[in-house]
Amino acid sequence: xxxxxxxxxxxxxxxxxxxxxxxxxxxxxxxxxxxxxxxxxxxxxxxxxxxxxxxxxxxxxxxxxxxxxxxxxxxxxxxxxxxxxxxxxxxxxxxxxxxxxxxxxxxxxxxxxxxxxxxxxxxxxxxxxxxxxxxxxxxxxxxxxxxxxxxxxxxxxxxxxxxxxxxxxxxxxxxxxxxxxxxxxxxxxxxxxxxxxxxxxxxxxxxxxxxxxxxxxxxxxxxxxxxxxxxxxxxxxxxxxxxxxxxxxxxxxxxxxxxxxxxxxxxxxxxxxxxxxxxxxxxxxxxxxxxxxxxxxxxxxxxxxxxxxxxxxxxxxxxxxxxxxxxxxxxxxxxxxxxxxxxxxxxxxxxxxxxxxxxxxxxxxxxxxxxxxxxxxxxxxxxxxxxxxxxxxxxxxxxxxxxxxxxxxxxxxxxxxxxxxxxxxxxxxxxxxxxxxxxxxxxxxxxxxxxxxxxxxxxxxxxxxxxxxxxxxxxxxxxxxxxxxxxxxxxxxxxxxxxxxxxxxxxxxxxxxxxxxxxxxxxxxxxxxxxxxxxxxxxxxxxxxxxxxxxxxxxxxxxxxxxxxxxxxxxxxxxxxxxxxxxxxxxxxxxxxxxxxxxxxxxxxxxxxxxxxxxxxxxxxxxxxxxxxxxxxxxxxxxxxxxxxxxxxxxxxxxxxxxxxxxxxxxxxxxxxxxxxxxxxxxxxxxxxxxxxxxxxxxxxxxxxxxxxxxxxxxxxxxxxxxxxxxxxxxxxxxxxxxxxxxxxxx
Numbered sequence: 001x002x003x004x005x006x007x008x009x010x011x012x013x014x015x016x017x018x019x020x021x022x023x024x025x026x027x028x029x030x031x032x033x034x035x036x037x038x039x040x041x042x043x044x045x046x047x048x049x050x051x052x053x054x055x056x057x058x059x060x061x062x063x064x065x066x067x068x069x070x071x072x073x074x075x076x077x078x079x080x081x082x083x084x085x086x087x088x089x090x091x092x093x094x095x096x097x098x099x100x101x102x103x104x105x106x107x108x109x110x111x112x113x114x115x116x117x118x119x120x121x122x123x124x125x126x127x128x129x130x131x132x133x134x135x136x137x138x139x140x141x142x143x144x145x146x147x148x149x150x151x152x153x154x155x156x157x158x159x160x161x162x163x164x165x166x167x168x169x170x171x172x173x174x175x176x177x178x179x180x181x182x183x184x185x186x187x188x189x190x191x192x193x194x195x196x197x198x199x200x201x202x203x204x205x206x207x208x209x210x211x212x213x214x215x216x217x218x219x220x221x222x223x224x225x226x227x228x229x230x231x232x233x234x235x236x237x238x239x240x241x242x243x244x245x246x247x248x249x250x251x252x253x254x255x256x257x258x259x260x261x262x263x264x265x266x267x268x269x270x271x272x273x274x275x276x277x278x279x280x281x282x283x284x285x286x287x288x289x290x291x292x293x294x295x296x297x298x299x300x301x302x303x304x305x306x307x308x309x310x311x312x313x314x315x316x317x318x319x320x321x322x323x324x325x326x327x328x329x330x331x332x333x334x335x336x337x338x339x340x341x342x343x344x345x346x347x348x349x350x351x352x353x354x355x356x357x358x359x360x361x362x363x364x365x366x367x368x369x370x371x372x373x374x375x376x377x378x379x380x381x382x383x384x385x386x387x388x389x390x391x392x393x394x395x396x397x398x399x400x401x402x403x404x405x406x407x408x409x410x411x412x413x414x415x416x417x418x419x420x421x422x423x424x425x426x427x428x429x430x431x432x433x434x435x436x437x438x439x440x441x442x443x444x445x446x447x448x449x450x451x452x453x454x455x456x457x458x459x460x461x462x463x464x465x466x467x468x469x470x471x472x473x474x475x476x477x478x479x480x481x482x483x484x485x486x487x488x489x490x491x492x493x494x495x496x497x498x499x500x501x502x503x504x505x506x507x508x509x510x511x512x513x514x515x516x517x518x519x520x521x522x523x524x525x526x527x528x529x530x531x532x533x534x535x536x537x538x539x540x541x542x543x544x545x546x547x548x549x550x551x552x553x554x555x556x557x558x559x560x561x562x563x564x565x566x567x568x569x570x571x572x573x574x575x576x577x578x579x580x581x582x583x584x585x586x587x588x589x590x591x592x593x594x595x596x597x598x599x600x601x602x603x604x605x606x607x608x609x610x611x612x613x614x615x616x617x618x619x620x621x622x623x624x625x626x627x628x629x630x631x632x633x634x635x636x637x638x639x640x641x642x643x644x645x646x647x648x649x650x651x652x653x654x655x656x657x658x659x660x661x662x663x664x665x666x667x668x669x670x671x672x673x674x675x676x677x678x679x680x681x682x683x684x685x686x687x688x689x690x691x692x693x694x695x696x697x698x699x700x701x702x703x704x705x706x707x708x709x710x711x712x713x714x715x716x717x718x719x720x721x722x723x724x725x726x727x728x729x730x731x732x733x734x735x736x737x738x739x740x741x742x743x744x745x746x747x
Contacts (some may be wrong), residue, residue, distance in 0.1 A: 022452065023048040046448060056451070063444045067437040109399045109425075113392055120388040152353070155513065156345045158716045162708050163341040167334055170704050174330050174697055178323045182316035185689050189315075192685060193677035195308055197670035198554060200655055201563065202301035204663065205292070207652035212289045214645050214652070219282035221642045222579075226276045228638065232587060232631040233274040239623050240268050243599070246616035251606065256613065259602050267589050278582035280573075288571035289653075297566060300559045304671070307554060311678070314547045315686060322690065326534060326697060333533035333701065340528065347523050348513055348717065380442055387435040391428055398424035513717035525712045533701040534694070549682040554675045555668075563668055572661035575654065576646035585639050592628035596621045 025040035025048070040048065050057035177184075190196050247260040401421030517523040555563065566572070588595075599621035603614045655663035677685075 023052055049448075049451075059447075060444065063440055063447075067440050067444075070433060070437050070440075073433065106399055106402060109395060109402075113395050113399065116388055116392050116395070120385060120392065148353075152349050155348050155717045159341050159344050159348075159712070162711055162716070163337040163344075164334075166708070167337045167704065170700065171330055171334050174700060175327055177693075178327055178330075178697070181323060181690075181693055182312065182319045185315055185319070185686060185693070186312040188689055189311070189678070189682065189685060190308070190674075193674040193682070194670040195554060195674035195678070197667045197674060198301050198304045198308065201664075201667050201671070202298070202305060204653050204655065204667075205298035205301060208289055208293050208298065211649050211652045212286060212293065214649050215282060215286040215289055218579075218642060218645050218649070219286050221638055221645070222279065222282045225583075225635070225638045225642065226279065228631055228635055229274050229276055229587070232627060232635065233269055235623075235627050235631075236274075236588060236592075237269045239620055239627070240265050242616065242623075243620050246613050246620070250616050251610050251613035253610075256602070256606070259598075263595060263598050264589050265595075268595075271584075271587060271589060272582075273584040273587045276582070280578050284570045285574050288569045292566065292569060292571065297562060300555070300562055303559065304554045307552070311549070311552065311682070318547070318686075319690070322694075326694065329534045330697075333531075336531060336533070340531075344523060344525075347517065384439055384442060387431075387439070391431055391435075394424050394428045394431070397421070398428060511719055512713065513719055514712055516719075525709055528705050528709055531705065534698050547683070550679050552675070552678050552682070554671050554678075560668065560671075563664065566664045567661040571653075573659060574649075575659040576643075576650045579646055580643060583639060583642070585636055587632065587635055592624045592632060596624035596628065599624060 023040075025038040025045075040046075046060075050060060190199075243260060243263075243265050247256045251257075398421045401424065514523070514525050518525070599617050603617035603621065606614050606617070608614075650657070653660060653663075655667055658666060
């Protein structure tokens with residue numbers, strides 16, 4: 001149907017070329033936002049319109065002449081056809097000529113049938129479209145209203161989330177940072193000055209009781225390892241002696257000697273794992289740890305930490321003068337952003353509501369056309385459609401009979417003959433003469449109504465800026481209604497009202513509602529960048545920490561000497577590697593179970609003449625098997641437990657995997673450096689970190705504002721839904737109510 005609609009619009013656009021398109025009185029603005037028929041349209045006073053456009057006048061006069069003349073032509077045609085018959089001629093002679101005539105007439109008649117069928121479809125569907133137009137219009141309005149509400153809610157929710165909820169998260173984070181500022185500052189001081197070494201000293205000395213328990217367990221395991229290892233070493237030495245004796249004296253063959261040599265029996269007791277001479281005496285370490293505990297060395301780092309805590313207390317006391325004003329400013333920022341959120345919500349909601357209401361009312365344009373002519377229109381349309389349908393049916397019968405039927409003189413063909421086709425054609429001609437004036441009269445009425453409604457509703461949509469009618473009827477939005485009274489005097493100047501069509505046009509360019517507000521001086525989201533949350537004056541850059549730290553000490557000379565004495569204890573050389581360097585788990589060069597199997601195999605391979613050797617090797621097989629079961633697993637288990645406990649002791653009393661003496665030395669040196677740093681640079685460091693803290697707060701609020709501005713400008717309030725509502729609402733009138741009226745021009 002778009003082709004037919006476009007043709008109708010082309011005809012109307014060709015006829016109507018002046019500006020304004022319609023003389024006064026044909027289309028009026030009702031309630032400042034809805035188009036309706038004027039008094040001249042209701043009174044059928046078309047004189048001014050025809051006087052303005054001579055083509056309309058000529059066309060209407062032509063149609064009226066046709067309406068009047070056609071009935072007279074019908075009467076004359078009927079009289080002539082009834083009174084005068086055509087000559088029969090010579091059928092055999094004119095057969096070829098008659099066939100060509102019938103073929104040409106049949107083609108013309110078929111084309112006429114198709115055109116009439118198209119006219120019937122246009123008349124039928126235009127009426128259906130007009131019936132559905134008003135109902136669909138109300139549905140579209142309802143959906144548009146819901147979509148606008150959702151759009152407004154989405155904008156409000158996004159703004160509330162960005163300006164209120166996000167800032168609440170930032171506010172909580174910043175307040176937590178400020179409340180714990182003295183803790184973070186003290187930790188930074190401890191890290192930078194290396195005073196954390198005191199904490200490490202405390203850890204080492206506090207772990208001494210647990211280390212003592214483990215060391216006693218290590219002492220016990222060490223003794224077990226020595227005893228069990230010695231037992232195994234003595235046992236394998238005796239087994240080596242017995243095997244060599246059996247091989248050399250009881251057997252004496254080269255085979256026996258070669259087999260024993262292959263077993264590496266000579267080296268069975270030489271493995272380092274069976275010699276524990278280098279293994280340290282764990283009892284000395286345990287006694288040294290016990291001595292350290294009794295001397296209460298663990299109290300020294302605790303007193304040092306108390307002195308450091310005094311610095312933390314001094315920092316906290318000084319920060320109490322700086323932090324409360326900052327927290328107060330942060331909380332004021334929450335109120336400021338909430339106020340901005342409410343202001344944006346009110347402005348956007350009011351503007352969108354105004355635009356939507358204007359669009360909503362505009363979609364009710366020309367409803368009076370439907371209400372005024374709706375009752376008789378259905379009956380008239382039914383008569384037109386029935387007339388066209390009857391004409392089409394008779395024409396089809398005439399075409400079939402005239403083309404395939406026999407001559408009237410031929411018999412045996414029943415009803416369908418060329419004579420019947422001629423009679424049907426005559427009936428159709430008379431029927432057309434009877435209804436053509438009625439159809440043309442209906443078409444004339446729809447032509448005038450279509451011209452008026454098209455120029456009122458459809459034509460302005462094609463050229464919104466240049467069309468004088470839409471400039472006259474375009475509703476406006478008073479921007480000054482939504483301006484905040486709290487704005488500066490410079491911003492309080494009057495701004496012109498924005499037309500709805502301009503707002504819609506701005507929205508269709510894939511822009512946001514905030515760009516429209518900014519361009520019309522209603523609200524500029526970029527102004528948020530000038531909002532200061534933290535008001536820092538020059539005094540905030542001054543030193544906030546004034547206490548004297550030049551005489552501060554972490555460890556007194558006596559305490560330092562007491563800690564240094566730990567390096568002279570017997571524990572000074574302790575490290576797990578002292579044990580593990582002389583420990584291993586390979587207690588024999590070969591597996592005793594494999595050796596036992598080799599001895600058993602050798603006893604089976606010897607002949608009976610070496611019975612003594614056979615018994616000797618088999619006995620050694622049993623001995624090796626017994627040693628394996630009695631000592632191998634026990635030694636490995638003891639070794640594994642010993643290594644685990646030593647590693648645990650390392651974690652408890654060593655620092656950075658140094659031995660005990662070196663660990664104490666490194667920590668003492670770090671404490672000395674920390675004490676020097678706090679005395680010389682502690683005050684400056686605390687003031688610098690405090691200044692960095694306030695600057696960080698300012699940067700965080702600035703980044704938050706930049707994020708809000710960026711999100712609002714790029715992702716919030718996109719105008720696509722609003723433009724879609726406008727297209728589906730206002731243009732719906734043209735496509736579903738005006739176009740069907742103008743469609744009767746095609747009929």
